[in-house]
Amino acid sequence: MENRKSLVARLNAVNEYEQQAIPNNKLKGWRSFLGTYAGEHTAGTEFVIGPLFVAHGASAIDLVTGLILGNILAVLSWAFLTAKIAVKTRVTLYFLLEKIAGKKFTLIYNLVNAGLFCFLAGSMIAVAATAVGIPFDMTMPQLTDIYPNNVGWVTTVFAVGAVTTVIAMFGFDQVSKFAMVAAPWMIMVFIAAALAVLPRLGVTEVGSFWSVAESTIWTGTPLEGQSKFGFWHILFFAWFCNMAMHIGMADLSLLRYAKKWQVGFSSATGVFLGHFIAWIASGILYSLFLIESEGSLTFAPGPIAYSAVGVAGAICVVIAGWTTANPTLYRAGLAIQSINPKWKTWKVTLFVGLFTTIAACFPALVMMLLEFVALYGLILMPVGAVIFIDVYLLEKIGLQSNYAEARGTSLNWSVALTWLITLAFCLLLNLVMGIEIFFLGLPGWFVAVLVYVVTAKIIQKK
């Protein structure tokens, strides 16, 4: 009983400054963020995204050039958009949004946001489960699977989900520590796995890598039933796969701890280790799997990594899944908690973890990851554009920033209209002009900016 009380007391003591600016003595420097970003973006998703580029027939040159440029754009977005605003305001996205858009809008936004975070964390729990299930000879999911189709899979997913949730319940510090320890090791395992299988692909010296990459790994030919990915697909995916975090401002929650805005550049560790080296490495592993399995539809990162480097590879898949699922669950918890600040962080996280684990049972979450990641960024992007304009532009053009707070309104219609019109515009681009989801974020951001400025002028003049 005493132990139980002690545990509850510890959980209640987790204070993440959700509803107040971060005190100076709690600010963190480069090192904390370098580790957090490296851990967060060298993750379970990397074991899925790299292989999906192979499945979508990306060519070697498109992949390398697209990733380099896309990743640079992502880092610049983190530093110049997210980190600058995070350091200026020192509050979470949710707290800032409440001042700008009002409580009612924030409530709806938070529910949407938390749902999306749950699905992303769920896909990571599913990826980790493919490794945990290896010793139990679990039936692995197929590229075409949508629904859970065996008890072993569901049981394994629930076990992984439970552990992930418990870790997330103890707050950001625990997550950060775990990610920091695991990050350098994960990078080593990703690189080692790719190196160790290169001879099986016919690469016996460094000089022969590029020719094998072009002819055998990234052939430029998509698998049957998959769309073709070119340079622009890769560039925009690399830039926008974390659109919710940088342009969408979700990382205000993390970067508000930064001592200075330049710390935003620490996201480079995440994107260049995770979204370059790890994507290339996992693509190599999947390409070998396709060749050796003669085009099997099984899509399970755990066994693929295990085949390459043994138990260390399987452990890497599990930990990579955790290091993404944990901060994502934490963010989802923050999103829900801002609905009612009196709710305890750990209780909210426990609920979010349960929902996420149920979602993780659906293999479609993994198989459609590219589309989901793009959609997730797109849905959250308009609010990032609103925050950017509210912080930097509105007062300069004679309008009221933090309008909802200043007027005591619970719903700022200019924000609601911006969100709806932008997403409707993106949907139209997709349905009428056939523009793929990966490319909608850029025009969508400018539309959001325009709509917010115009509607703010109209509404504030009334």
Added chain:
Amino acid sequence: MKLLIKIISFLGLGLNIIPAILVFGTYMSADTCKLLMLIGTVLWFGTAPSWMNKKDADPAGE
């Protein structure tokens, strides 16, 4: 003691990459590489948390 633990940590990290390089160069078998990587993993996670998460290890973080 702290230095010794750090040395063991980096030895563990090295065991996660060097054997793979040797496999690539055909100087080592894949099975040996897998075993060494597992040992390296145990060494890393057995030692790194004790010094990586020390608060005073972050000199103001700058």
